[in-house]
Structures are given as structure tokens and as C-alpha cells.
Amino acid sequence: MEERPGTADRSSAERSGARERAGAERSGVQERSGNIGRPTGTKLRRHTGSPRPSRNGCFGRLPVRVRLGIILRSMWERPGGRFALVIMVLWLAVSVVSLAWTPYPLLFTDGDHAWASPTAAHPLGTDGVGADVLSWLMAGSRTDLAIAVLTVLVSAVIGLALTAAMVSNRRWLATSGVVVVDALIAIPTVLLALLFAVPFGASVAVIVAACGITYGLNMARIVRPTASLAARSAYVEAARASGVGMWRVFFRHIVPSTFPVLAVQLSMSAGTSILAEAGLTYLGVGVPSSVPSWGHSLTTSVRLISVYPLTVLWPGLVVTLVVTALYLLGDAIRDCADPLANPRLRQAAGGRALVRVGSLAGRGAGRVTDAMHDEEAES
Amino acid sequence: MNDSDANHADNTVDAVQTHVLDVHDLSVTIAQHVILDHVSLHVGAGERVGLIGASGSGKSMLVKALTGLLPRTAQADGSVTLGGRRLDIMDDASLAQVRGRYVGLVFQNPGAALNPVLTVEQQICLPLRLHYELDADELHDRAMAMLERVGLPSRLAGAYPHELSGGQQQRVGIATALITSPRLIIADEPTTALDAIVQRSIIDLLVSLVESAGASMLFITHDFAVLSRATSRCVVIDGGHVVDSGRTADLLRAPDQPATRALVQAARMLTLHAGTGAGAGVGAGVRAGSGSGAGSGSDVAQRADRRRYHA
Numbered sequence: 001m002e003e004r005p006g007t008a009d010r011s012s013a014e015r016s017g018a019r020e021r022a023g024a025e026r027s028g029v030q031e032r033s034g035n036i037g038r039p040t041g042t043k044l045r046r047h048t049g050s051p052r053p054s055r056n057g058c059f060g061r062l063p064v065r066v067r068l069g070i071i072l073r074s075m076w077e078r079p080g081g082r083f084a085l086v087i088m089v090l091w092l093a094v095s096v097v098s099l100a101w102t103p104y105p106l107l108f109t110d111g112d113h114a115w116a117s118p119t120a121a122h123p124l125g126t127d128g129v130g131a132d133v134l135s136w137l138m139a140g141s142r143t144d145l146a147i148a149v150l151t152v153l154v155s156a157v158i159g160l161a162l163t164a165a166m167v168s169n170r171r172w173l174a175t176s177g178v179v180v181v182d183a184l185i186a187i188p189t190v191l192l193a194l195l196f197a198v199p200f201g202a203s204v205a206v207i208v209a210a211c212g213i214t215y216g217l218n219m220a221r222i223v224r225p226t227a228s229l230a231a232r233s234a235y236v237e238a239a240r241a242s243g244v245g246m247w248r249v250f251f252r253h254i255v256p257s258t259f260p261v262l263a264v265q266l267s268m269s270a271g272t273s274i275l276a277e278a279g280l281t282y283l284g285v286g287v288p289s290s291v292p293s294w295g296h297s298l299t300t301s302v303r304l305i306s307v308y309p310l311t312v313l314w315p316g317l318v319v320t321l322v323v324t325a326l327y328l329l330g331d332a333i334r335d336c337a338d339p340l341a342n343p344r345l346r347q348a349a350g351g352r353a354l355v356r357v358g359s360l361a362g363r364g365a366g367r368v369t370d371a372m373h374d375e376e377a378e379s
Numbered sequence: 380m381n382d383s384d385a386n387h388a389d390n391t392v393d394a395v396q397t398h399v400l401d402v403h404d405l406s407v408t409i410a411q412h413v414i415l416d417h418v419s420l421h422v423g424a425g426e427r428v429g430l431i432g433a434s435g436s437g438k439s440m441l442v443k444a445l446t447g448l449l450p451r452t453a454q455a456d457g458s459v460t461l462g463g464r465r466l467d468i469m470d471d472a473s474l475a476q477v478r479g480r481y482v483g484l485v486f487q488n489p490g491a492a493l494n495p496v497l498t499v500e501q502q503i504c505l506p507l508r509l510h511y512e513l514d515a516d517e518l519h520d521r522a523m524a525m526l527e528r529v530g531l532p533s534r535l536a537g538a539y540p541h542e543l544s545g546g547q548q549q550r551v552g553i554a555t556a557l558i559t560s561p562r563l564i565i566a567d568e569p570t571t572a573l574d575a576i577v578q579r580s581i582i583d584l585l586v587s588l589v590e591s592a593g594a595s596m597l598f599i600t601h602d603f604a605v606l607s608r609a610t611s612r613c614v615v616i617d618g619g620h621v622v623d624s625g626r627t628a629d630l631l632r633a634p635d636q637p638a639t640r641a642l643v644q645a646a647r648m649l650t651l652h653a654g655t656g657a658g659a660g661v662g663a664g665v666r667a668g669s670g671s672g673a674g675s676g677s678d679v680a681q682r683a684d685r686r687r688y689h690a
Contacts, residue, residue, distance in 0.1 A: 059519070060500030060537035169451055234491035241446055241486075242506045242555065243479030245472070256496045339539060340495060346539060 062345070070344050074336035081332030087325035095142035102135035106292060115308045124314045127301055133314055139292035140315075144274050147207055147293075148326070151273035152266050154212025159219030159265070163258075164250050166224050167231040181220050189214045189276055190283065197285035207286050211276050215269040222265055223258050230257035260334045260341070267330025271323040278319060294319050398423050398460075399563050399595040400445070405457035405467075407437075407444055414440045416619040417457070422563065427589065427596040429606040429613030429627060431642060437619045438599045442567045445597075446482060447474040462562055479506040483556030485585070487568040489548035493540035499526070500536040503554045510559055525554045529584060546577040550584065557588055564589055564596045570605055582609050603646035607631055615639045 061067065075081035103123075110130030118125045124133040165177030193210035200206060230236060231254050239253050255262070274294070280286030281295030282302070289296065297315035305312045339345040400422040407415040415437045422428045432438050443449045445459055447466060459466040461481060466474065478484075483506075486492035493502055503522045507513060513521070523533050529550040540548055549569060556564055566585060570578040586609055589596045598609050606613050606627050613630060615623035617638035623630065634640040 059504055059522070060498035062537075171451065234486060234488055235494040237448065238484065238486055238492040238552075238555075239494065239505070240448055240475075241478050241482075241484040243475045243477070243509045244505070245475050253494055257494075259496070338496075340541070346537070346542070 158216025
């Protein structure tokens with residue numbers, strides 16, 4: 001079937017017509033209201049509507065950088081979001097700095113000053129071998145950051161793969177997906193880690209694998225109702241009727257509908273993986289003892305918790321703060337990054353519909369746009 | 380004159396090849412339950428054909444069969460030919476190429492048929508992005524042009540579906556269906572979920588866009604009043620069978636099949652002014668005495684009020 005003859009001509013005529021009309025409107029507005037701030041001799045740009053699309057394409061949405069700014073600002077305005085952002089930034093900064101510098105080298109020991117209370121020399125005290133607690137916590141932050149990030153990735157992949165299977169319209173695939181999830185979800189994380197540690201030995205990979213699998217299964221189970229609802233919805237049917245293929249339907253139409261649930265679940269995966277790391281390291285199947293981590297700091301100091309409680313307090317506090325921040329981060333992302341939940345991501349896009357002058361962002365553009373639309377409605 | 384020409388065309392073999400859509404002996408069964416039974420219909424080039432039937436007569440299943448979106452448990456027999464290509468034996472990948480590019484679908488529930496997380500412009504551009512290699516600027520320009528053609532202000536390009544009214548949502552749905560200038564537009568009860576005044580404007584918009592594009596349309600509905608405005612010929616379906624077909628005006632004037640008669644009477648009682656035949660507008664008038672049963676369209680209500688006031 002060939003292209004309809006004359007389609008190209010018609011569309012280019014439409015385009016130039018649209019451009020001329022836009023040009024006429026704009027010059028008309030300039031005549032009516034001189035407060036736009038642009039001199040009358042200015043060359044008009046080619047398009048109307050939203051700003052020149054970025055590489056991802058705007059399509060009525062704001063550019064990526066503007067959206068990110070709005071999201072971060074919205075998160076900052078919520079108390080939970082602010083706390084989460086601060087902790088995340090601190091965590092990231094400490095991890096990066098610890099690669100180059102810690103107050104004391106990690107292998108530094110001082111038997112004469114073991115279990116010391118906080119002093120000027122050791123702000124958080126020392127542990128059982130006289131090593132500086134602060135240095136070990138700083139170094140541990142990068143291990144836990146790696147574990148959190150990798151666990152999120154692995155659980156996202158496994159969770160989405162299983163969800164795709166469960167909402168597929170192929171009956172055998174959907175049934176097998178459900179069976180797999182229901183059968184494997186009963187296996188606790190610790191047991192899985194022990195199973196992996198036997199052949200492979202204790203390592204970060206064991207933690208990531210065990211946590212990734214169990215949280216991925218959990219995520220699939222929780223995301224499934226939302227995904228199933230989206231898969232049977234009229235808009236997915238409409239998308240398929242437009243010619244969208246199966247995979248694209250899943251990733252571009254079904255998964256975005258599950259965004260709120262997904263955001264919260266992935267942040268919980270990250271937070272719980274840090275708790276799991278502490279527990280597994282204590283059991284000896286997590287991070288090896290030569291690698292710094294918060295679990296390692298907890299493990300070495302919890303033995304004498306009744307005698308030197310302060311040494312346990314610091315890693316405990318750090319883990320608590322970071323895990324809480326991760327959970328709150330998930331909530332904040334769910335509420336601030338979703339254009340359906342955050343009106344600011346919507347209003348701004350609507351306000352910039354027709355006039356694109358860099359200095360006139362926000363209310364000025366909105367006023368002019370409304371004025372132009374009154375004109376349009378009357379004509 | 381048109382009748383005899385149409386009849387003559389139907390009788391020649393070449394006519395089959397000029398039909399945009401040709402459904403021949405289509406039967407669909409789901410779990411031993413027969414949904415469609417040897418349904419045959421055709422839509423010629425530039426023709427607007429209506430498919431009318433009561434709820435449960437199999438209309439929506441026919442639409443699914445035409446686009447290859449039947450549920451996996453369904454068994455389909457017969458042939459569906461679009462512009463000379465058999466759709467029933469195509470695999471899903473090839474069908475995905477046809478859908479949206481040569482066939483455009485307008486859905487019944489506009490609010491549900493729009494993806495809630497996509498902006499209007501993203502929604503409209505979707506078929507273009509799927510089927511054509513265009514850069515972002517061209518996509519944007521075409522989307523804006525299409526918005527204008529369906530009568531929506533361009534400031535709505537960044538709006539999300541839940542910010543639009545029902546009529547605006549359906550206009551977006553129509554824009555999405557028509558942006559690739561498809562040969563065939565299938566409108567699956569596009570006005571059922573809208574109020575009567577918006578119905579009229581949506582139907583007029585759809586008809587004018589289809590006519591200006593020179594495309595064909597299959598308009599599916601359960602309301603004869605809507606068909607009289609939108610189509611020249613229609614097919615009546617009841618319980619999965621085609622029970623009647625012919626020019627819309629003729630069927631309205633003199634329905635002989637019981638299913639057709641029931642549908643025409645229902646339309647007459649609610650909205651259609653009996654006796655003016657094809658071209659009568661929706662809400663043009665109300666038979667005396669049945670105003671209380673109508674309840675659709677503000678002009679109907681106004682007439683009823685006036686009658687009561689002056690009685």
C-alpha cells in the first residue's frame with residue numbers, strides 16, 4: 001500500500017500555514033500589547049508551541065533540565081524530601097571523598113587506645129583494635145552505596161521481567177510467572193545468601209544477588225495488580241491499535257502507569273538491602289571482613305555493646321539515618337516526579353504554550369497566552 | 380442514481396479490489412460461544428458506512444477482529460481484507476505496521492482511551508513516531524496542525540488527559556487516529572459517552588475530517604440518530620449476524636427487519652424527528668408526548684419546557 005498521493009504536499013502546506021498563522025498572531029499580539037519586551041523588528045522563530053525539543057523530544061512537556069529543577073525544588077519543600085536529599089548528598093559526598101582521603105588510613109591500629117570514647121583526635125572514638133571509627137564508617141559508605149545501587153538495578157530487572165510475564169496475554173507465560181513468584185517468594189533473604197555463600201564465598205555479589213532476587217520477587221508481586229490494570233485498560237488497547245508492539249507497550253505504556261508503586265518499592269529495596277548487608281555481614285556471609293562496611297563496623301562493635309555502647313551507636317545511627325532517608329526518598333519521588341501528582345510539572349508546561357521568550361518565563365508568558373486565546377476563541 | 384451505480388459496482392469482480400475494507404464470512408467464537416456468525420460487509424473508497432446494533436450484538440468484537448486484537452482465546456474464521464491485503468493471516472508484527480498507519484481507531488470512552496501519563500502532544504504524535512521517521516520539529520509541527528484541525532487550542536498540547544473535558548478528550552482521540560492520514564477510520568461508538576450537544580459537534584468534526592482526507596469510515600454505534608448524520612449506508616447487526624443493510628435514509632424511512640425497526644423506533648422516540656429522513660440533525664426535534672422520556676440535549680429540554688409553560 002503506497003502513501004496517499006499528495007500527503008506530503010498537504011502536510012507541508014499545513015505546516016507553512018500553521019507557521020504563517022502563528023506569525024500573524026504573534027505580530028498581532030505585539031500590536032495590541034506592547035509589554036512583551038521584545039522589539040517589533042525581531043525575527044520570529046520557526047515553531048510555535050513548546051520550546052525547541054531536546055534530544056528526548058518535549059512533546060508538550062518541559063525540557064529535562066527544567067523538569068529536574070522543578071522536581072528537586074518540590075522535594076526540597078517537603079520536610080521528608082529535604083531530609084532525604086540532604087542525607088543522600090552527604091552519603092554521596094562522603095563516599096567520593098573516602099576514595100581519596102579518610103582521617104586515618106584504614107589499616108591504622110592502635111592497641112593502646114582501643115575502645116576509646118570520642119576525642120579530638122578520634123571524633124567518633126576507636127573500635128576494638130584501635131582503628132578510627134569515623135574512617136571506617138566513611139570507607140564503609142561507598143560499599144553500602146554500591147550495594148544499594150546494584151540491588152536496586154537487579155531487583156528492578158527481575159521484578160519487571162516477572163511482571164511482564166504475569167501481565168502477558170499468553171496464558172502459559174502468565175501462569176508460569178505467577179507460579180515462580182509464589183514459589184520463590186517464600187525463601188528468606190538470609191537463606192538465599194547462605195545458599196550462595198557456600199559455593200562462592202562471602203562477598204558483595206552474594207548480598208546483591210540474594211537481596212536482588214528476593215526484593216525483585218516481592219516487587220513483582222506488589223506491582224502486578226497495578227500493571228495488570230494498566231494492561232487491560234482501554235489506553236493500552238488504543239496504543240496497540242495505533243501499532244505499538246508488545247515490548248514497547250510494556251515499557252512505555254504499562255510501566256509508567258506503575259510509577260508510584262515502583263518508586264516506593266525500589267527505594268525500599270535500597271533501604272532494606274543496607275539492613276540486610278548488616279545482618280548478613282554479622283552472620284559472616286556478607287561483606288568479607290577485610291572490606292569496610294557499616295555492617296562490618298556494627299559486627300565488630302556489637303560484641304561489647306554492654307561495655308562500650310557508644311562504639312555501636314555510630315554505625316547504628318548512620319544505618320538508621322540512611323535507611324530512613326531512602327524510604328522517605330521513595331515517597332518524595334513518588335509525589336514530586338509524577339506529573340499527575342505534582343501540579344507544578346503540569347502548570348508550567350501549559351503556561352508556555354505559545355510564547356517562547358526566555359526572559360518571560362512563568363506568569364508573564366501565561367498572561368500573554370491567555371490573552372491570545374481569548375482572541376482565538378473569538379475569531 | 381447513486382443506488383444503481385453502487386449496485387452495479389457491487390456486482391463486478393473489480394469492485395472487490397476497490398473496496399478499502401472487505402470482510403467476508405467472518406466468524407468469531409470464544410469458548411464455544413459464537414460472537415460473530417458469518418458476517419460480511421465492505422467499505423468502499425471514500426465511503427462512510429455505519430454498523431449498527433444493540434449492545435451485545437458483537438460490534439466491538441468485530442472491531443477487534445478487524446485490527447487483529449481479538450483475545451487469545453478467540454477463534455476466528457473468514458477473511459478480512461484491507462486495501463487488498465489479508466489481515467486475518469498476518470502475523471502480529473505486520474499487523475502492528477498496518478494498525479495506526481492505514482487504519483485509525485476512535486474509541487468509545489475517550490477518557491479511558493488516552494494514556495493518563497502522556498501529554499496531549501505525546502499522545503497525538505505516537506502513531507507518527509511509530510510509523511514514520513520524522514525529527515522532533517516535524518512531529519511537533521504536525522501535532523500542532525492536527526490540534527488546530529480538531530478545534531483544540533494549542534495551549535492544550537502540554538495538558539494531561541485528566542485536565543480535559545470529555546469532548547476535548549475525544550477530539551484528541553480523533554486527532555490521534557487521523558494524524559497518519561489512514562485509509563480507513565473505524566469509529567467504535569465515538570459519541571456514546573458524550574452528551575448530545577457535544578455528540579453533534581464530534582460527529583460533524585469526524586465527518587468533515589474524513590471527507591477532506593478522502594478516507595473511508597466505518598462508524599459503529601447503537602443509535603440510528605447518529606448514523607443518519609454520519610453515514611450514507613449502514614449495516615444492521617443483531618446477535619452476531621448481519622440482518623439488514625442498505626442506505627441509511629432508506630432504512631430509516633422503511634425498516635423491514637425487526638431488529639432494524641426496533642433500533643429506528645428507539646432513535647425516533649429519543650431524538651430523531653420522524654419523517655425528515657437522512658440529514659436530520661441529532662436533537663432536531665421531539666415527537667409530541669415523548670418529551671418526558673427524552674432527556675437529552677438542552678434544546679429538547681427547552682422545547683419541552685416551552686410546551687409545558689404555554690399549555
